[in-house]
Amino acid sequence: MAVSDWKKSVVYQVYPKSFNDTTGNGQGDLQGIIEKLPYLQTLGVDYVWLTPIYESPMNDNGYDISDYYQINPDFGTKEDVEKLLNEAHRLGIKVMLDIVINHTSTAHRWFVESRKSKDNPYRDYYIWKEGSKDEPPTNWESKFGGNAWTYDEQTESYYLRLFDVSQADLNWENDKLKSEIYEMLNYWIDFGVDGFRFDVINLISKGAFENSKAIGKEFYTDGPKVHEYLQELNKQTFGDKDIMTVGEMSSTTIEHCIKYTNPERHELSSVFNFHHLKVDYKNGEKWSDMRFDFLELKRILMEWQVNIAKGNGWNAIFWCNHDQPRVVTRFGNDTTEEDRVKSSKMLAISLHMLQGTPYIYQGEEIGMTDPKFTDINQYRDVESLNAYKLLKNRGMDEELIMKVIGQKSRDNSRTPIQWNDHDNAGFTTGTPWIGIPENYKHINVEAALEDKTSVFYTYQKLIQIRHKYDIVTYGEIEPLHMEHPDLFVYKRHLNDETWLIIANYSNRAVDIPEDIDLEGEIMIANNDLKGNILQPYDAFVVKISGN
Template sequence: MIRKWWKEAIGYQIYPRSYLDTNHDGIGDIRGIIDKLDYIESLNVNLVWISPFYPSPLDDNGYDISDFKGVDPQLGTLEEVKELIEKAHAKGIRIILDCVLNQSSDEHPWFIESRSSKNNEKRDYYIWAQGKDNQPPNNWGSFFGESAWKYDKLTDEYYLKIFSDKMPDLNWSNPTLRQEMADIIRFWLDLGIDGFRMDAIAHLGKDMTLTDSTLESDERGIAYDWSKFSNRPQLFDYLQELHQKVFSHYDIVTIGEVGGGAKFPEGYKYTNPQNPSIDMVFNFDHTWHNMPYGYEVLTPEKFNTNVIALKEDLDYWIQNSQKHNIHPPMYWLNHDHPRVLSQYGSLDYHRESGSMLGMVLLSLPGTPFIYNGEEIGMTNVDYTNPKDFKDVNTRNYFKNNAHRLTIEQMMNHMRYTGRDNGHTPMQWNANQHAGFSTTTPYLKLVSNYTTINVQDQENKEKSILNTYRTMAKIRKDNIQLFAYGTFELIDAKHPDLFIFKRQFNQEKYILIANFRDYEVPYQLPKYQEVTFHNYDNLANAKLRPYEAILLKES
């Protein structure tokens, strides 16, 4: 066992536009994070991941960057970022940033020059190709439900964009581009940040033959074949180059977002201790298996948690990680996902289900990450007007499905799965605008902020908020067990309960959680100490709705 600070951390992700507005423009800002450092410290977390605050046209929530070394003036200044780093470090809290490597904004100076002609020095910073018979170069589809190519009339060619039209993919096969990106990373590290969550890194390598996918195409001739630009061999050369030239010279953590259908063998290639590229990888299995992300219209019956599948997904990654000495990050959701309480919990049992989810997360191996608002059980949106949704993926969904679905069907789907669910402003209190701002927020609040908010939960012993605080403290006080200890899934095929044992040397804990909104028969094992419990007392031979118990073996 090799101890590292990031293996023993408890993370907290902040979506800055939605955290706290201090300059009264309806948009959260860097100063808002600084002002809430005491609150963040009270959560017993010691690592904060901040989503993009770079200058951006905001086509995709700040992941379309027009200046990789800047700060969006709406969110603050570089001096405020330095102040945040200094004040967080003084509290023992490290700061990591989103590092967006796969694409830029189409308003970035590089792309403006690249598209201006076919022979400028920035042309090969992006991937350009000629069309075929007035159609895109190939049949590849994007993650946002359209062609992965966008026609640009200035040079009569198409550029590759696997996300939105305004997010052209960078050409990582170009060594000059790779050097530019390495310089950007050094800039932020020299400013004092402690690492990066590396967005969409699975897609840096592309099939540069640009041949058609052989997968079945939709009615528009588009094939959604992620293998054409996900987890390809050359990607690992690029990342190892970054590790050797940059990462290895700093005491930092690097965490990759690895999608594109990656399983553990692909994840291992990123984090293999013998030939490392990055330290950890986020995978999506446990979010996708229980959450249809396609175009199927969801009904409540289809939205029922498959507890067995959830356990299998988590156990698969945990067991493989521990077998190969890999340290995984753990999370329920991030900025790309709907709210976890709406997915796995219940408004009817809001406190019980939210606290249960926190107890499970903070008892798992690896490095847990809490997403802002998760600690109070924030829920999905209750929007009734399509115009309330701002996310580009949601806008594309409405556009691409208007011919076959009703508005209400599409609204129902997005209320369950849309990314705006995770972007709504933080609910600080029951005052107007939820204490987030003194003016109308840039994104509509969820109406339940009057009852679900930080202030309401502050002084309630077993509120969701105080459960997260208590469990984080228990984890920190027993960090070797929770970060490095073994993980044993118990009764893996039980359809309702998630039970697992954690052990380090002779110390043992067991976590028992009911994922259902009904009572489940269960006889507790004879452990001596109830370390934490989200109900006030134990029931006889049953677990109540969303009941969770952390026991310590005698």
């Protein structure tokens, strides 16, 4: 059942298109989510976060919204949303919607009006700038590649789109636009939703429109009025209600995230940052071939843990989402079944004992892996397909291109959840919109539920521990052995109680450091302790002092 203190809660992310298909059209739907709510109740999560389900051309999988009030018919109807809310609430699960208010689809009514003429009432809802056809207003780069401005023949001017050409950035300087956004959010609050995940919310305030020495993000990342805008958003919508919010923060800083989440500032409940998921980007380049830097991973996680706590802010903690590869393939080891299971548990334990709100991405709780596609035609993600062309143009070898895309593609996490060993992993009776890994025959929910030693039950127990023990939520964090090449070690302290967390991230046996004593009550582990040696991918949580 859901806990009353949102800080003790755990969120499960659903990517509806790949969750459960009840119509046979190869895409997941809202009825499919309703059907599986009892499974999520068994897991024990408190919230379900749905990626966008609104009307959309789906150029960016729903993050290009064309109508905030209508439901994408591919997913179902508004009545389905109502039924989902009612059924989730009956089972003690709250529901968070994903809202994109940095940009809309160019198919949105506002934008269609906006491009009609320079004096259209909706013109100022977006960011339009004069410029000749061959010379964009600035040299800013889109997050998806190419210049961030798109020329529109009709009014001979440019609109800003930090993402896809079909995603026009909104102008938060416009009060009328803001009031429309507040009205829309209040509509969904009144409809019964329990929280919001705000997409790239720290980009809503644009600074000077000037040329950049790099790609322009210094002008709009954590922009000059972003905190003012969020405080106003809070005040006009969710601030005085029991609504949990999380902001997705692009290229942000700890200082800003403390401001975003310190309760006294009345902005957001929590923040996602992605710095720890760039530790396999060679020289900061996503589309590169690199094994992750373990020491850097620890350093970033702990820097955020310690400093956010000092500033009375709040982290969202996570390994996976719809934009990231599967963590067991990325930071664990999926080459053998034993290593896949063990390293999945190790990664879960070492993350879920951190401070913050944990997010579990669909399939993570059973240790799903990257699909290991071998042909570019198996990919659907616009960013991956663009990267393929870009790397081709740079002259990169085809084999290396496929290796890099295989490591980094957003489609790694978008393959359907593997429910059972039947056709199409039980996801659909039709043809799935994207291929399903061969390993669904043994990696699936049905098999995980039957095996009491499966990854699923580690996640279930971690959620129970968080609900039961305040130290996991409120305990101070003490990083240890930060220079150890294989071990992730830290303590949690609350009052007179101390827990020790130790995890071996390597595929070899490692001596436990002499100053680490594992005497005490084992709260959760993925192996039996064997002397003073940690076996490959061992993880232990030990209560070493306190009542």
